[in-house]
Amino acid sequence: MEKTWNNKAWFMVLPVLVLVAFSAIIPLMTVVNYSVQDTFGNNEFFWAGTEWYQEMLTSSRFWEAMGRNLIFSFVILAIEIPLGIFIALNMPKSGWGVPVCLVAMALPLLVPWNVVGTIWQVFGRVDIGLLGYAMNALGIDYNYVNDPFDAWVTVIVMDVWHWTSLVVLLCYAGLVSIPDAYYQAAKIDGASRWAIFRYIQLPKMNRVLLIAVLLRFMDSFMIYTEPFVVTGGGPGNSTTFLSIDLVKMAVGQFDLGPAAAMSIIYFLIILLLSWVFYTVMTNYGSEK
């Protein structure tokens, strides 16, 4: 759409700007402040320069949390994206099945995040949970409270449960936008099932898939509530992701300097990812 150049439009944006500035810029400046200062209490602060940043970037604790977070993000992407595509391809295209599927699949997305944690905490317990009980009944030694590997499996299955539907819904939205004529043309050409997927369905899902990948990556990169409720970051530190570590450091131990430096590094990574996301979103819009 042709847009007219009109600087008065700023007045319409002003309320948003004021509100978001109040809840984003001021807190962010506080964080920047802390990240370059040191304190011995009594609200006396000293200039610390980049000391905290250096400490953060050389601390093994930070890199371990970062590593865990990256592994987590990649594992859930590797599971959720193919699974989401597969389910979307097998969704009914018309009839009563469509609303039923859409509503049932969207349900986990609307569960409060700590309740997601609670659900899986209960579901996975060996004494009272269906999953834990069934696993042990099958002779698999499963206990997410003590075993780091089982804790990881639980957190990952929980995330798959929680968010795969997002990928399904996005892919489905891409699939239903394909006109029937495309399939007819493919049929005339005698295209195989794989060829239809590769040359018709996948290209049409391209953009929604990119959105899905980026959204899932960013959201899993800042995951906090669900693993916190289920494992509390343990056993040991095995499921302590960046956000959990950050809250522990800032609110639990009140190490403001390092926590602030970590926040800034964290935020810069997210900023970079957001920029990729934005470019994808807007570029595609213009070519359509």
Place this chain on the structure above:
Amino acid sequence: MADGKQTAARADDLVPAPAVAAGQDSVARAMRRRGDESRFWWLVPTLYIIFLLLPIYWLVNMSFKTNQEILGQFSLWPQNPTLRNYMVIFSDPSWYNGYINSIIYVVLNTAISVSVALPAAYAFSRYRFLGDKHLFFWLLTNRMAPPAVFALPFFQLYSAFGLIDTHIAVALAHCLFNVPLAVWILEGFMSGVPKEIDETAYIDGYSFPRFFFKIFMPLIASGIGVAAFFCFMFSWVELLLARTLTTTAAKPIAATMTRTVSASGLDWGVLAAAGVLTIIPGALVIWFVRNYIAKGFALGRV
């Protein structure tokens, strides 16, 4: 759709006439068979939905059991169904106030977010102005910002204003990610309305506010509904900021739930009942937005 017709026309041009007739026949048959390359396509969604509903079923199941039954014996459905857990919640103010608090700040947040986002989204969808793209991007970064980064500075900011433990504090804090979300979703819907409608209205002598409320808002009513739903939802599911900014008077239900961890062990039944009650609002409204839910999650960009 026009796109599709063109392709069909082109396909017809390429194939000679008799082949088209035969082709159409087989296409019709193929259309009937489409989506059914195997007869078991329904198996996949069914299995997936079972996987999704099992943990929720388990929670519902537990909420109707007594604690002795939960801990004592393993049963797939309640042997002695009881409403005791729900009674505990509905008779104890510290429990049901959690729900009231959550609903108050969520509604406040939705109202604030949508009302400030409407003019902004209109500006982004209709006009170009100095710094518009940067501003739009900056809004997005706030949607993507990890709440963990903001927990502590928010606490200090709202303490300075004396707003800690008020509903408005949580409502404002959630604007951090809901206002950008609302702007993006509404912009997506507004861009679908042709600009000619605005111009015609102005020519007919409508003033901007009259045009906006009488003509434009009814046109994007579904968009406003979807934006409101997503604001409601993301404010409802968020815990970290809501918990950090409240102590007692505005404590959300989600935070109240953590207190079932008491000296006498966990009150599993009440915990499950409270969890079930938090799922209900989402489950009720989901029907109305089922066709837009992908659009909402993609920030209005599907």
